[in-house]
Amino acid sequence: MARRLPWLLFLLLFTFVVAIPADALAARYSTIVLDAGHGGRDNGAKWGGVPEKRLTLDVARRVRKILQKKGVRVIMTRNSDKQISISSRAAIANKYRNAMIVSIHFNAHRNTKITGIETFYASSRGRTIASRIQTRLMRKIRSKNRGIKFTKRLGILNKTRGAAVLVECGFISNAHERKRCNASWYRQIVAQQIANGILASR
Numbered sequence: 001m002a003r004r005l006p007w008l009l010f011l012l013l014f015t016f017v018v019a020i021p022a023d024a025l026a027a028r029y030s031t032i033v034l035d036a037g038h039g040g041r042d043n044g045a046k047w048g049g050v051p052e053k054r055l056t057l058d059v060a061r062r063v064r065k066i067l068q069k070k071g072v073r074v075i076m077t078r079n080s081d082k083q084i085s086i087s088s089r090a091a092i093a094n095k096y097r098n099a100m101i102v103s104i105h106f107n108a109h110r111n112t113k114i115t116g117i118e119t120f121y122a123s124s125r126g127r128t129i130a131s132r133i134q135t136r137l138m139r140k141i142r143s144k145n146r147g148i149k150f151t152k153r154l155g156i157l158n159k160t161r162g163a164a165v166l167v168e169c170g171f172i173s174n175a176h177e178r179k180r181c182n183a184s185w186y187r188q189i190v191a192q193q194i195a196n197g198i199l200a201s202r
Ligand SMILES: [Zn+2]
Pocket: 037, 038, 044, 045, 052, 105, 106
């Protein structure tokens, strides 16, 4: 019995020192798919000469830069001003196992007084990510917190297999919000907070 003790100790050490930390460090989501809304002939919303498609791509690129510095694998559904269908976006995301999909949009409403930030999800895993991103955005941006919202009506959330969220980063139909959405300092804060939410969810 005494002879077996060293081996038992070795096994115990192996389990705690090698096996457990390796597993704990493994990310739940091995790939982050960033989906810049709209593009090409599809401007998305367009107010005061500011097209949504340009803002979404810029924020997606900024998020990518932050994540890549942390060694995270990032895929973009588009990285230029081109039109791409929701099905094609989903097909790109669905090529990766354990992917997290973050779709980036800016909001608009006929009522130009409406402002705020909101994040949509369609699954329980999506809800967790949405909550983390929304919380971090509201921590740094003074705007109406429109909260996280469950929906089954957004294609990018329905057609993707991974955990997916859609972030609405501000209303370009509101003059005040449009002005800052169009400013790079604001998009950098948005990108940093979205990236922080993603990193906290991995
Ligand atoms: Zn949009």
